[in-house]
Amino acid sequence: MKESGLFDFLSRIADIFLNYPFSTQLIRVGLIVILGLPFIKITAKISGNYAKKNYSLQTQMILKKIIYFGGFFILMLTVLNEFGFKISAILGAAGIFGIAIGFASQTSFANIISGLFLISEKPFLVGDIVQINNTMGIVLSIDFLSIKLRTFDNRFVRIPNETVIKSESINISKFPIRRLDLDIGVAYKEDIRSVIQILKEIASENPYCLDEPEPVIYFFGFGDSALQIKFCLWFEKTELLKLRNSILIDIKERFDKENIEIPFPHVTVYSGEETKAFPLTVKSEKR
Amino acid sequence: MVERNRFKLVKDVVHLFRYGFMEVLIYKNRRELFIKSKTAENYYNSQTDLNLQTQFTLDEITELPDLLDDWEREIIKEETAFVDFVPILPDRPIVLKSKTELSISPDTEAEFIINLPIAFDIFVNDKKSSAISSATLTNTWFGDTANGQLCYGKKSSFKLFDHSKIQDYMMAYNFNCPVIVKNNSNQTFKFVRLCLPTEYLSIFELKGFYWTSKAVFLVDGDNQSTQIEFSDGMYENKSLDVVKVHEAKSYDHKKNYKHFFANLLSR
Numbered sequence: 412m413k414e415s416g417l418f419d420f421l422s423r424i425a426d427i428f429l430n431y432p433f434s435t436q437l438i439r440v441g442l443i444v445i446l447g448l449p450f451i452k453i454t455a456k457i458s459g460n461y462a463k464k465n466y467s468l469q470t471q472m473i474l475k476k477i478i479y480f481g482g483f484f485i486l487m488l489t490v491l492n493e494f495g496f497k498i499s500a501i502l503g504a505a506g507i508f509g510i511a512i513g514f515a516s517q518t519s520f521a522n523i524i525s526g527l528f529l530i531s532e533k534p535f536l537v538g539d540i541v542q543i544n545n546t547m548g549i550v551l552s553i554d555f556l557s558i559k560l561r562t563f564d565n566r567f568v569r570i571p572n573e574t575v576i577k578s579e580s581i582n583i584s585k586f587p588i589r590r591l592d593l594d595i596g597v598a599y600k601e602d603i604r605s606v607i608q609i610l611k612e613i614a615s616e617n618p619y620c621l622d623e624p625e626p627v628i629y630f631f632g633f634g635d636s637a638l639q640i641k642f643c644l645w646f647e648k649t650e651l652l653k654l655r656n657s658i659l660i661d662i663k664e665r666f667d668k669e670n671i672e673i674p675f676p677h678v679t680v681y682s683g684e685e686t687k688a689f690p691l692t693v694k695s696e697k698r
Numbered sequence: 699m700v701e702r703n704r705f706k707l708v709k710d711v712v713h714l715f716r717y718g719f720m721e722v723l724i725y726k727n728r729r730e731l732f733i734k735s736k737t738a739e740n741y742y743n744s745q746t747d748l749n750l751q752t753q754f755t756l757d758e759i760t761e762l763p764d765l766l767d768d769w770e771r772e773i774i775k776e777e778t779a780f781v782d783f784v785p786i787l788p789d790r791p792i793v794l795k796s797k798t799e800l801s802i803s804p805d806t807e808a809e810f811i812i813n814l815p816i817a818f819d820i821f822v823n824d825k826k827s828s829a830i831s832s833a834t835l836t837n838t839w840f841g842d843t844a845n846g847q848l849c850y851g852k853k854s855s856f857k858l859f860d861h862s863k864i865q866d867y868m869m870a871y872n873f874n875c876p877v878i879v880k881n882n883s884n885q886t887f888k889f890v891r892l893c894l895p896t897e898y899l900s901i902f903e904l905k906g907f908y909w910t911s912k913a914v915f916l917v918d919g920d921n922q923s924t925q926i927e928f929s930d931g932m933y934e935n936k937s938l939d940v941v942k943v944h945e946a947k948s949y950d951h952k953k954n955y956k957h958f959f960a961n962l963l964s965r
Contacts, residue, residue, distance in 0.1 A: 619837075620837075622838045623891070
């Protein structure tokens with residue numbers, strides 16, 4: 412069966428070049444292509460516009476691609492049919508060929524299957540901000556083989572779907588609000604209740620910090636050189652940078668104003684032999 | 699559009715518009731407009747001052763500003779320009795927060811008078827150009843962290859509305875918003891926060907003061923589900939001087955908000 416199909420395919424090619432009135436066929440095929448291509452493009456566009464009103468951006472892209480590539484496939488079969496090829500034989504041959512290709516390209520198939528899972532499971536959508544392994548960026552497209560991201564430093568990253576399925580992916584923009592957690596250390600001499608009160612005031616005065624859910628401020632431990640405070644602020648998901656930048660400046664300025672010390676590790680430098688201290692000479696002026 | 703706050707702009711003149719402690723500077727040359735709005739914090743000293751000015755006033759300053767760098771700039775089609783100040787409500791629902799939890803007994807109705815900060819859209823030749831607000835509202839979240847909505851937040855004392863003391867509520871720089879909470883359930887209803895969808899409130903003007911239409915929250919049933927109704931008119935006032943300044947968006951009960959109240963447990 413498969414041998415006859417392949418033989419038929421090759422004999423048809425020979426037949427076209429030897430016997431058929433090639434020019435009339437070319438005209439017909441030309442007409443099919445000239446009319447077919449715009450038809451596919453217009454259909455894809457109309458479907459895209461329809462999907463724009465009713466479905467997500469991701470569904471729009473998938474629908475457009477299915478129509479686009481499906482249309483091209485049908486057009487190609489029509490053209491081959493015009494040249495006298497038997498479609499069933501071609502499809503049979505393509506099936507055999509496909510299996511052979513499939514064995515040779517298992518990774519691609521794994522990616523396609525993973526892509527189908529990604530599309531159906533919807534862990535993220537086009538336009539979401541995601542982190543996959545160490546790459547963070549905005550999802551540009553979710554295709555059958557890979558997802559494409561644009562990182563914040565404007566690099567284009569392609570991640571195979573299989574990698575996405577196997578890795579932990581974090582959708583940063585899934586929910587409308589997020590929480591920023593800051594670790595703040597103050598000197599042991601400071602009044603911790605007063606510091607917590609000041610942090611509450613800082614949060615309430617910051618325009619990017621939501622007043623509800625209320626900021627979470629708690630004293631969580633005695634560090635090596637500081638009393639450690641967790642300062643958790645809720646914000647609208649798009650305001651991360653503005654909040655982070657402004658709140659750190661607010662904390663520093665307010666702590667300076669209130670004379671609250673932010674301790675930092677001190678380093679003692681030794682010079683010369685391993686156990687001997689840095690040589691110091693004390694000079695005193697005689698009046 | 700109510701033309702009460704309409705002014706003609708003069709070429710090469712800086713116009714200073716004042717509404718209490720709100721100030722708007724507009725400078726116009728041939729077809730360019732420069733707008734700067736600010737809040738003059740020290741303009742008023744007492745509650746009395748707040749009650750005085752209930753419309754925009756205009757001063758003309760002939761000295762041209764040296765620096766227009768931080769002014770909003772707009773190029774307009776016409777050489778003649780009119781400016782209008784149209785009162786607007788906050789563009790997002792406003793969450794009113796009480797200091798303490800409020801309880802309403804079963805089968806009881808409470809009518810509150812809520813003060814909402816006033817803001818004005820600035821229209822130039824009937825096209826929206828800028829806006830000015832009497833207060834900066836904080837951002838807040840109402841609902842759970844996955845499905846709630848972004849709102850403005852405001853602390854409120856939830857004063858009971860005393861119809862015999864209408865004059866006390868005649869304060870400029872605020873919208874007076876009557877809010878009724880009817881507890882039709884057989885349990886005491888407790889809340890600490892109330893989400894007021896401002897887009898469904900109409901604005902009325904009465905003797906220079908602004909009021910909104912009435913919002914009625916009906917707490918019903920054992921699970922204390924809430925329905926909301928908005929009145930078409932102002933509170934029960936038959937005065938002929940009432941002018942509707944802004945028509946509210948019609949309320950669709952099918953797209954109802956799920957929750958309007960939060961108590962201490964659900965906040």
